[in-house]
Amino acid sequence: MDTLLLIILGLVAGPVLGGLIAGLDRRVTAWFQSRQGPPIMQAFYDVAKLLGKEKMVVNQWQILCAWVYMIAAAISVALFFAQGDLLLIFFVQAVGAVFLVMGAMAAKSPYSQVGAQRELMQILAYEPVLILVFVGFYLVTGSFSIEAVWQLDQPLLAKMPLLYLALGYALTIKLRKSPFDFSTSHHGHQELVKGVLTEYSGPYLALVEIAHWYETVLVLGLCSLFWTTNPLWMAVLLIGTYMLEILVDNTMARMTWRWMLKRVWLLGMGMSVVNLIWLYAG
């Protein structure tokens, strides 16, 4: 029964929190750039407007793919709230990621094709790091289930500092922030147009947007697991991390996928492996 309540909570809280975070993100970014920025609820207004638009697709598969992306993202968040198995949550999330790519590849548009290929490179970059982070969880708690994290009497961050930094790479990629925003861009008026999102429009773009909110909540949820002993410090950690993300986003230019692969595989994986060696030894 509790699990069911948690699942419903996750399904509802995902888009609400995700949308708010997106709104706040825009406000803070505007503040960095000495602008006023849109209202905090703007993200919800945008999606509501998209949902009301005429349905238009290049290809029937996009409808399927947009829906599956949204559903898989929602299920992964539900599993997260139900204290499920971290590795399984991640694989369910991957269902959505793969369908987003496949939908983009279904359209005969050069921009969405390029975006899809780059999105795959992003998956290639963050997936091993995330798996190693979960292995770190296992080494500390003795289990892959989230439940075990809550039993700790010391924050995970103390044991897995480098893995948290490595997770930062994955977080930046998943949030589609600079310097890793090359599968899609915030602004359509660039060489990439909107990359992987180019051919999703109207209500289907709204689905993709909601799925992205779920994913945001999921990755931030992962970060929150690094400080489960005290809600205040958890909040500080999350806010600090997200502020850093926004700062990085605003101060970095978009890089190439080669740069990303090398950076994340060498530095991200390197830090993960070093941290794992500490854990194995400890």
Place this chain on the structure above:
Amino acid sequence: MSNLLLLLILLPVAAALVCYFVRSSAVRKLTVVATGAILTLASLALLGQGAFEPVMVGSFLGISSDFLVTVLDFALLGVIFFYGLKHRNLLIQGFSLVQAALLVWFELFMIDHSAVPALMGDELSIIMVLIISIIGSLICIFAIPYMDEHEEHLHLKKSRQPRFFFFLVLFLGAMNGLVLANNIMWLYFFFEVTTLCSFMLIGHDATEVATKNSVRALWMNSLGGVAFVIGMMLVYAKTGSLSITDILAAGPQGALMVTGVGFLCLAGFTKAAQVPFQSWLLGAMVAPTPVSALLHSSTMVKAGVYVVLRFAPAYAGTLLSDGVAICGAFTFVACAALAIGQSNGKKILAYSTVSNLGLIICCAGINTPLAITAAVMLIIFHAISKSLLFLCVGTIEQSIGSRDIEDMRGLYAKYPRTALLTIIGILTMLLPPFGVLMGKWMAIEAASSNIWVIVMLAMGSALTVVYWARWGGSLMASRDADAPAERQPALISMPLMTLCASAVVLSFASPWIYNYMLAPMFKSAPFAMNLGVLSGSMGSYAVAPLFIALGLGVLFAAKAAAGFRKVKIAAPYVAGANTPDDMDGTYIGPMNGPVPFTAANMYLGELFAEGKLTPIFNALAIALIVLMLGGAL
């Protein structure tokens, strides 16, 4: 009981002989279909009877069956030596002579020729028999219309199908024998039969490249044969028993015996085409598609992983076990990386097979109940999905005349059924809630205690997503409202549909399969199953609930997508330069001329070039194998 076992082994032999000697295509078709049906029923009957203790086979016409197997062993080596002479290949000649010499030594000076129960059937054997008999039969049935079409393309004067089906059907019998063998000499005999069958089938089309590749397959597998004989002799020298059950019950028995098991694993590596032996399996794709499907899914390579997995208790807890795990994990990541650089569909499938076999072998090396469960799950679901994908690529190749995934772009527009089956096949290889992913999930959790293995699995897992996702995505396209329906002959569509349905349905049933077939294999089972949820000490996987949730989601999404004709269809965005009448991404280019849409995947040539990586990977793999064998000492 004994009769059922003999039926499973000898019926394919008899059917093979009928296929070869009765040169009527109708009789051949009937024989293949009937054999497939009987084998399926017999394997299900075996499942119904459950695991059984080793049984004696007795004698045929007064000759002891063990003696018969020995004689056939030498005859087989003679045949292989003959082909070594025919193709002037010193390696084959050498390896078969060495095997024969060692075998003579073994027979004359070492064995005490006491009676050993020849056959046995534990849960692993029964699962293998089911895979071989059902999936193998479906592939043989698919081959009937396929080979007619294949020979039509080749304009043969005289059909070579009798020879083809002889070896194809014989293969099933040999495989059943291999997985049911309890006497290690029998195991060795069937191991060699599969070597010969695969050689014959790879070289079937008798073109220059087919001959070349089949010869390579033969020498590599003969090397495996030599390793097998050496391993068998070392193990016998210590344990004094030919019975596999006894060898396994005894467990690791010191350096000499574990080294012997190491050689048996090496034999398994060659057969499972692990790096550095992957080239023979890649070369095998010159053969007609049913051969590839059979070699890659239910037979041959599965014989290799079966041997490694079978002897897992005999090296549990040794350094050899870690060595096996590392070699397997290395193959997993190396071949996943090589697959990224490929656009040839069959080659992608081949690398993916080798990569997954590496994962299975890695699990055998990790050697915990969880890892062994992962290995068996991967064997089952990889066999189903991979045979489906090979048969799909074969069908596509006969339709569009190419096996390049770039040529398969938008396949759904013309061949919706085949494209859909291929997409489902790809998804069942890649994503939850399907069985292969469940195996991978178990494998990663089981590997978490070994840092080198887990790092390689993490990388391999990410690489795998890339080559599957882009292939699946590029098949998708819209169909015109008046496009003609795709037609498939019944014998093509029946195996495809059956495999596709079983990939999905059995994935759903996997918790119950685990409970019924796998849990009894262990003293302490890795999971408890309740209402389709597998929960263990390390983590839990809600298979059935997840299946239902995602399944309903996909059904809903599919329904939404099916109503697409009510949705406005727009031309893709090409910066506003669309040609006015086209909806397919054509745009107005230089000189005001239309430029059609083209796209290609990123194959990351600078990072994942096959020619550059293969020698490096081979060298590393040889070093790891030396390390593995040294670890046994």
